[in-house]
Amino acid sequence: MLGPFELRVRDRVLELGGFRIRTLLALLTANAGRVTSVGTLVDALWEAEAPRDAHRTVRSYVSRLRHSLVPAAGLITTHPAGYLLQPPPDAVDAARFERLVAAGRRVLATEPSTAAGQLTAALEVWRGDAYAEFRDVPQLRAEATRLHELRLGAVEDRIDAELATGVGAGLVEELTGLTRRHPGHERLWGQLMTALYRAGRQADALDTFARARTVLVKQFGLDPSPRLVEVHRRVLANDSRLEAPAAVTVRAEPARSVRSDLPGDIADFAGRGAELDRLLGSGLDAAPLAMVIEALDGMAGVGKTTLAVHAAHRLTERYPDAQLFIDLHGHTPGQSPIAPTAALDSLLRALGVSGERIPADLDARAALWRAELAARSVLVLLDNAADAAQVRPLLPGTARSLTLITSRRRLVDLESARTLSLDVLPVADAVALFAGVVGDERATAEADAVRDVVERCGHLPLAIRIAAARLRSRPAWTVRYLADRLGEACSTLAELSVGDRSVGAAFALSYERLDEPRRRMFRLLGVHPATEIDVPAAAALAGVSRAEANALLESLVDDHLVQQPVTGRYRLHDLVRRHACAVALTEEPEPARAEALRRVVDFYLHTAYAASRLLDQQHPPIDLGEPAAGCVPVALPDDVAAMAWFDTNHRCVVAARVAAENAGRDTAVWQLAWTLDNFHYRRGHLHENIDAWRAGLAAAERLDNAGVQARAHRRLGLVYAPLGRREEALAHLNRSLALSERIGDTLGQAGAHFVLALAWTHQGDDHRALTHVTSARDLYREVGDEKWETRALSMMGACHTRLGHHVRARAYCESALARCLEQNDVYGQADSLDNLGAIAAGTGDSAGALRHYERALDRWHRLDNTYRQAATLTAMGDAHRGLRRAGQARAAWHRAAALYRDQHLDEAALGVEARLTRTGPEGTGRS
Known part of the structure; x- marks a missing residue:
């Protein structure tokens, strides 16, 4: 494989036939010792143009290969999932190369001359580029990249070995060429500086450091590493440690065979700095007799094995007796998890224990394993564990060894382990991973598109690797084109598949390991209309008790199919959610999906309705009917709890309204708009209120419900007016x-006149506003609605003060305030106090205005109405300015602007911020 592709039997080159059969053998060889699925072979041989009978053709190719390989019968075996190639030791030159490299590295620190010989022999195995014939086959390009990275690492190790034996000037020419071809490898730059120094070329060594720093900064955006800086410091200082050793002493130790089963490290590892630091520090602070066990868990595709292998390679020197790896197949397609007895058999044999010494009993086998480890310093990587029961017998009994475990399930019942749960990558690390896999200028040239791709991959390492591999294998694609493909909602998971690697397949394996109750809850979470859910809503969704819903959700959290961002709240990663939706469509009958959606929509409707009534108990009630069977709304004790529930579940209620609209439940659509109205107004969610009432209006029109239509028009007019949309407000x-x-509907007419008065107030036409609010007062009086009659009186006072009728205005507003106090109408009190503050400000009494505004603000705080708080704070700032209190004025305006910004009312915020710009530090206007 390390050069022109050849198959030799007793030095005779066998002719295999055409490109596809050669590709098939290359794939089986690259995966030697592992099953290669038929699907992977089909994708590699034909990509998107596979014939309908491609699987049959693959079987035919395998049969032809077996015929050619008669001298090595049994080389290829058939498995349920595909085919397995098991070549003899050293039969593949790539395997021989890796064995020699491992042997050289084991003695690099103690026997550099021997190491140099082993590494030179390893490098001589190469006859050209690895898998060069198959550069257009993505599945083989990745293996070729891995081997070439390992080759470069072996070259660097060989040079270190030769430097340790005293070589210097003889390496300068080779290292000069290597740094030119691999400018990002700092180790090569350091080696070149050392070789130049030994050759008596100190100035050239210093110049090399300057060139290295320029290349690293300009090409890679990196500063030289501490290691390279240290070499530079030693060159400057003529440090004797850079000189060739006078003599190299080789320890006279008996040869020792060290077993290392670790999979190859990856060249494009990115991120995980904190997690890696923790793993590299494992055992350093442990108690003398404490076992050192690190259990990594996380969702499928989050990079558990990648991190564990990367850390293990960096820990090998600390555990020199052996580095063992075993895949426990906790989540492997077509395979059951390995039993602990079988795993122990493999591990004991890896330590050199003969088969006849291995007992059959599990406990005896585990005891022998612990005894063998007691005298050794071994790193054991138990990958892909199913659960704690599978792992527990495989643990060592002393602190001399380190055990790394990876599992999709959180091993909370593995008492002796430190657990490390991996999350998806931060943006910067996700971008770095994508760029590293793509390996060309497209990732740098389209930075915005790269961020879009990793966002659509949910920052999940497996998804990012697959997306990047697809781009790398298609030179004609741009990153933007890939991002657009991933953005198509129906095809994201389909796009995230290459060869035998698939995000959807990884999720499917996790799902298949669940029992049916957990499977059903997972499926129904795909039906849930919002991105988050709590236990009461999940109970309604599934039609189960809250205790059962809590147990199911917590179990799914342990399986890393569900995330828990805060206590009591649950969500699915975006890609997992897509998978849950797909599974629900295929496995959950349509009537069951519809009933689940009805239950959860009713849950949000009835709970939100009760919350809205607590926020304003005098709000006209509506009849919701009974909730669906299995739906139990939350019982909220008071208005504070109601506001807190809305703050937490607002997006869920909005999503329920959209789901009801999509399901054709028109009555629920306008009822949800009604229940959201109070909260939207208090929080200043004006744009969301427009969306809700436009949907409610359309639903009411389909239902031919004129009363609801009138209310929807009225609420839309109320929202459009302060946004400056005059024509739309008046039309509604x-x-x-x-x-x-x-x-x-007399009460509806009064409400329309009242809001028309507000609309004309926003237009600055207080004469028309006064006409409408007077009509509203008369109609409220006619129907006996004292609360709204009082609020109309307060608005009449506001209109009169803007018209300059301050005495009459004060009479109206003071009368309104007194009546609101009698009625315990906190909202009306706050509104009247705001109006009295405006009257005082209009008559030049800034101090009196401030007193009224402070009392109004206190009531808006009690109502938790941030929309009206912002307006009152703005007026308070104006009053402070009138009193020449610049600091207090600016503080009030800053608070008001921040509230408006939080509510996405940017125009209102700009109006307040303009006051800050115009007002100087002493409260005077700026010219």
Whole structure:
């Protein structure tokens, strides 16, 4: 494989036939010792143009290969999932190369001359580029990249060995060429500086450091590492440690065979700095007799094995007796998890224990394993564990060894282990991983598109690697094109598949390991309309008790199929959610999906309705009917709890409204708009309120419900007016008034006049506003609604003060305030106090205005109404400015602007911020 592809039997080159059969053998060889699936072979041989009988053709190719390999019968065996090639030791030149490299590295620190010989022999195995014939086959390109990286590492190790034996000047020419071809490898730069120094070329060594720093900064955006800086410091200082050793002493130790089964490290490892630091520090602070066990868990594709292998390679010197690896197949397609007895058999044999010494009993076998480890310093990597029961017998009994475990399930019942749960990558690390896998200028040239790709991959390492591999194998694609493909909602998981690697397949394995109750909850989470859920909503979704829902969700958290961002809240990673949706569509019958959706929509509707009534108990009630069977709404004790529930579940209620709309539940659509209205107003969610009431209006029109239509028009007019959308506001309000008059709804007519008064106030036409609010007062009085009659009185006072009728205005507002106090109408009190503050400000009494505004702000705080708090704070800032209190004025305006920004009311925020710009530090206006 390390040069032109050849198959030799007794020095005779066998002719295999065409390119596809050669590719098939190359794939089996690259995966030697592992099953290669038929699907992987089909994808590699034909890509997207596979014939309908491709699987049959693959079987035919395998049969032809077996015929050619008669001298090595049994080389290829058939498995349920595909084919397995098991060549004899050293039959593949790549395997021989890796064995020699490992042997050289084992003695690099103690026997550099021997190491140099072993590494030179390893490098002489190469006859050209690895897998060069198959550079267009993505599945083999990755293996070729790995081997070439290992080759370069072997070259660096050989040079270190030769430097340790005293060589210097003889390496300069080779290292000069290597740094030119591999400018990002700092180790080569350091070796070149050392060789130059030994050749008596100190100035050239210093110049080399300057060139290295320039290349690293310009090409890679990196500063020289501490190691390279240290070499530079030693050159400057003529440090004797850079000189050739006078004599190299080789320890006279008996040869020792060290077993290392670790898979190859990857060249494009990115991120995980904190996690890696923790693993590299494992055991350093442990108690003398404490076992050192690190259990890494996380969702499928999050990079557990990659991190564990990367850390293990960096820990090998600390555990020199052996580095063992075993795949426990906890989540492997087509395979059951390995039993602990079988795993122990493999591990004991790896330590050199003969078969006749291995007992059959599990406990006896585990005891022998612990005894063998007691006298050794061994690193054991137990990959892909199913659960704690599978792992527990495989653990050592002393602190001399380190055990690394990876599992998709959180091993909370593995008492002796330190657990490390991996999350998806941060943005910078995700981008670095993508760029490292792509390996060309496209990732650098399209930075924004790269961020879009990793976002659509959910920052999941497996998804990012697959997406990057697809781009790398298609030179005609741009990163933007890939991002757009991933952005198509129906195809994201389909796009994240290459060869035998698939994000969807990885999730499917986790799902298949669940029992049916957990499978059903997972499926139904794909039906849930929002991205987050809590236990009461999940109970309604599945039609189970809250205790059962809690147990199922917590178990899914342990399986890393569900995330828990905060206590009591659960969500699915975006790609896992897509998988849950797909599984629900295929495995959950449509009637069951519809019933689950009905239950959860009713849960949010009935709970939100009760919360809205607590926020304003005098709000006109509506009849929701009974919730669906299996739906138990949350019982909220008071308005504080109601506001807290809305703050937490607002997006869920909005999503339920959209789901009801999509399901054709028109009554639920307008009822959800009604239940959201109070909260939206208090929090200043004006744009969300528009969306809700536009949907509610459309639903009411389909239902031909004129009363609801009138209310929807009225609420839309109320929201459009402060946003400056005058024509839309007036059109909706006039329509509301007409509909209320047509159906004889006096209270609705009063409400329309009241909001029309507000709309004309926003237009600065207080004469028209006064006309409408007077009509509203008269109609409220007619129907006996004292609360709204009082609020109308307060608005009449506000209109009069803006018209300059301050005495009359004060009378109206003081009367309104007194009545609101009698009625315990906190909202009305705050509104009246705001108006009294405006009257005082209009008559030049800034101190009196401030007193009224402070009392109003206290009530808006009690109501948790951040929308009105912002307006009152703005007026308070104006009053402070009138009193020449610049600091207090600016503080109030800053708070007001921040509240408006939080509510996405940017125009209102800009209006407040303009005051900050115009007002100087002493409270005077700026020219």
